[in-house]
Amino acid sequence: MTRLLPGLAALAFALTLWQAIVWLTGVPHFILPGPARVGAALLNNAALLAQQAGFTLANLGMGLAAGITLGIASALNLAMSPAARVLLRPLMVFAQAVPVFALAPIVTLWLGYGAPSKIVMVALVTYFPVTSAFFDGLMRLPPILDDLTRQMQAKPLRRLMLVQLPHALPALGSGLRLAAVQAPFAVIIAEWVGASKGLGHLMLISNGRGQTDLMFAALILLASLSLMLFLAADRLARHWDRRV
């Protein structure tokens, strides 16, 4: 409760400021609707918004699951296999240099307007931060623990699972935090490039129709989803930080 209170106070302040700007500048509602108007749009279009948010959230979830799973598997594989490191690391560095968002039109061209292009975009965007953060964590075993595992004549796979992996969990947590921040961008951009459903799609449509209040309602919903996603990742990461 004591942690919730400052947050609510900040929210109330932001809403007041927003309403004040609308009143003082007399800006027309189709440019900047006030919070009351956006609130009304949220309530009046609740069913539509929920439906669109459901589509976006489902793609976000599936994309995250795929990106994170593949990222973890890749990092473990890279940590285990020197050959994989030689072959794949330069490729990964190159892949990270490509702005993944710029791939959205190509992904949409190949996979169409439906869910698969959104899932693949989210997976692409989350895969790299998860892989590289987790891999770094796996490889950065403190020398004293490295000495210990050598002394004990550890089998490589056992060493990975019993020592390297638990030690790398905080690094994985950092990767997940990054992924949670990037994933909503990816899903919205994929929807902007081409979609027939979703919050990003709804924003484009309502913008085109001058329904700025609905666009803001969709934006607020999207921001709330992103925030919850980040808080979930952050909670997990903090839990891991405490263990090490």
Next chain:
Amino acid sequence: MTAPALQIAGDLRLGGQTLCPALNLTCPAAQWTVLLGPSGVGKSTLARMIADVPCPAHLTGGITASDGKPLDGRVILMAQTDQLLPWASVLDNVTLGARLRGQNPDRARALDLLNRVGLDGYATRRPATLSGGQRQRVALARTLMEDRPIVVMDEPFSALDAATRATMQDATATLLRGRTVILITHDPLEAARLAHHAHLMRTDGLHPLPLPATAPPRALSDPATLSAQADLYARLMQVPT
């Protein structure tokens, strides 16, 4: 388990520089050989070499066991830091070696060892909830769990307070009986209490040190221990040539 003696010979070199020339050290079987010396002469480096832990230095001679068999897997290093895994319980830390080798850990023996190092009832605790002395006891139990005939200790007690250190010295001397021990330290009292044989390691080579005729571990209150400590201090403080 019959512990072999160790023979260490050659110049200890790091890059083009000689850290300690003409080592010719015999560590008798089932006894404590203590290497005392100032920082930077390569004591820890030598400890790592004996334990076959990677280090940048090399020895122009070699390290051989008196029974002629290779040392591989017969030496364990106990380091200054306890090297405990913070996410694992005390018991899981003690049984780490077996688990890392894919063997079935002997929990009963681990619990018995914890009992013998004075940590009865601590098996499920996390290292973060233990004091420095207790953590080093867990490290000792883990070292004993490996059951290797040769134990190299690199200042294992230097981070402990005086009273805890004295208790740990006694416990370790008892528990490592029958093993060939090489102890690296810069504490003259530790050498005076625990050594069967002690050497001063300096940049000009190894110098044997006099010790009381009694068997270690020697009592803290024994005047012979204290006078040996004073003598070792004096030798340690001589300006190295």
